[in-house]
Amino acid sequence: MKMKRALMAYALASVTATVLGGAALADDRQILDNVHFLIPGGAGGGWDGTARGTGEALTSAGLVGSVSYENMSGGGGGVAIAHLIENADSLQNTMMVNSTPIVIRSLTGVFPQSFRDLTLVAGTIGDYAALVVNTDSEIQNIDDLLAAYREDGMSFAIGGGSVPGSMDHLVAAMVMQAAGEDPTAFNYIPYDAGGAAMAGLLSGEIRALSTGFSEAVALASHGEVRIIGVTSDERVPAFPDAPTMMEQGINTTFVNWRGFFAAPGISDDQLAAFQDALTIMYDTPEWEEVRARNGWVNIHNNGDDFRVFLEEQEQVIGDLMRTLGFL
């Protein structure tokens, strides 16, 4: 009895979500009847938010009739990738969300596949990386940071929200390398989530933090942290106070992209429909609302551009990881 009621409540909640999500649809713009999003991580993570936000924009802009979501965590995303490849025939209308870690994790061999085993749809959004310090820190810019590091050596700790050899660590290492320091020598302190790492910085346990730019902006706008370098080419309009690495003589750029993949061997028509839907979505107010709400940066790489971008990133990250001894 209780079971039944609970299931009904659950069903009701999801139905409500779908109906509300799809309420504003149905002029003749519709490109696809339905899209199924495969999310390689649990509810509430970055991948989950990207897929659900994109789905919301696609349906409310009337580009897609209905969307469904499936969370399949495990193996750092490997379980979902294997699922998409093994069941390619029955997953024609499926798009899997992923991001920079698919490149890093296939390099380190967390899973045997790489982006080459999938159909590349498009990279849609991105976030730059940033180095931040506590507001009351004496460090004002990258030069100060390097000076402090040269003076204190191993007791100068830089933290990040993920394991050694993953994105946050690599970004910090790239900065060190570009500044002419040994990228393997500095003391990187890993935390198991971005929030914990931020707490570590504010508590004074670590002196600097390597993190995502949008996460840093949220705290910098409250005056809790100072962004001393962002990995974009030019200053980001959303927060122009943050200096780039480039303007401080650190020749480093980095984008943590998020994008979509489809099953291997889907038809050209289906792929074109996916790509058209995402391309048109970019110019809709519905997408703008979702994008602004989440603080995402539009970084659109379609099909072949996406492949070139991924190959480049794989090269850069692979070289660095070999230098660092992770490969």
Added chain:
Amino acid sequence: MIEGILIGLSAAFSIQNLLMVIAGCLIGTFIGMLPGLGPMSIIAIMIPVAITLGDPAAALILLAGVYYGAIFGGSTSSILLNAPGVAGTVATSFDGYPMAQNGQAGKALTIAAVASFAGGTLGAILLMIFAPVLSQVALSFHSAEYFALMVVGLSAIAAFTGTGQVAKALMMTILGLILATVGEGALFNLPRFTMGLMDLQSGISFITLAMAMFALPEAMFLVINPVRSASGGRSGKIDNLRFSREEGRAMVPVIGRQSVQGFFIGVLPGAGATIASFLGYAVERNLAKGEEQAAFGKGAVKGLAAPETANNAACVGSFVPLLTLGIPGSGTTAILLGALIALNVTPGPRLMTDTPEIFWAVIISMFIGNLVLLILNLPLIPYIAKILAIPRTYLIPFILFFTLMGAYIGQNNATELLILVGLGVMATLLRFADYPLAPLLIGFILGTMLEDNFARSMQLYRGLDFIFERPMTLTLLVVALLLVLLPSYRAHRVRKRAEND
């Protein structure tokens, strides 16, 4: 502050918002009973609905209702089926389940509801008064102190253990710590003990282990041992909801202490409801005297009220770093942070001054959420408790279904079911040999945090110096030592006295 409360009240009290909180509480309670869906996933499911409301206050009130409902729903499955769906309600099953087995399911649920309400409400009062001051406390804890706090949590196991079981409990704790090392650690980029299985890459999931240790063996014992279950709570009067005046009086100091203790533990980012509930249980058991202490683990009123108060107070406490610093201290608050940002509210030090109406709406929504939850659930309890009146032949498949679904739903992965059954068989064998399984689960839950924080401190201080350089760490480690030694010293003294007589 009065002005703020009035702003919050005027934001919260409208027909629409009251409907929101009622809907949220109901949805949260019922979905929360399913073990695979903790507060975190339910809130994630509800966020799109909340955002379409447009009004931040209404959205927050809906989500607060869902949050408290989910916590209460989680306690229900711990008490009735010994199937804790979230780590924070593991300690609830220690005395809640035996109480339900003794035919007092209704009473147990009532105590849980009242203790949750009290913990949540008192916590919200503390939040209202101390939030700005406490943001600094949240930042005073470094990895070294978290490591020491986890040691305190582990040492509390000594308090759960009956006489003559110490060695067995120790072995089970270590087994739990070993299981926690499976998968990719936060500090090492390499999978450990995964046997090449990708499904073990991110470790054994908490839900799977909790179902395997508690719920599955329970179902198996129901099959094997019909006599025990026939004489259990099934025939008893479950409609009786009341606790006696003495029991109520016994609960008052427990609730008072645990609201405060739980709240302060919750303020620390990362410690949260689980540690608060274990420590709450341990402290109350140590404070109890003689017969009362012996009743812990067998259906003690205090043993149920303590963790239930503490975990709710801690949930409220975890809002301190979220609201005042913008740092999510737990998975659930991380999701809530996402929801707040989606509503164009950025929590941080300026939240209280820039948008006081949001800050106070959150706090007022806590009071309303807790109150509505109590009012809604008390009349529902007899019906919820009726689950135990289901004949055994139907109840066993029901528990099995519930357990398997719980393990599957979180991961959407069929291998999880094989892992569940494998661990469940192991747990049943251990129970036959009379090994306590709670220490295993506690070791598992605390193991990861213990290891991460220890390794991080080692790396920061390049050695063990942090134990002596940080007074707070040393203090906590001494407390841990006392927690281990105190019960055995007491036992020793009792034995001495008996000999003298």
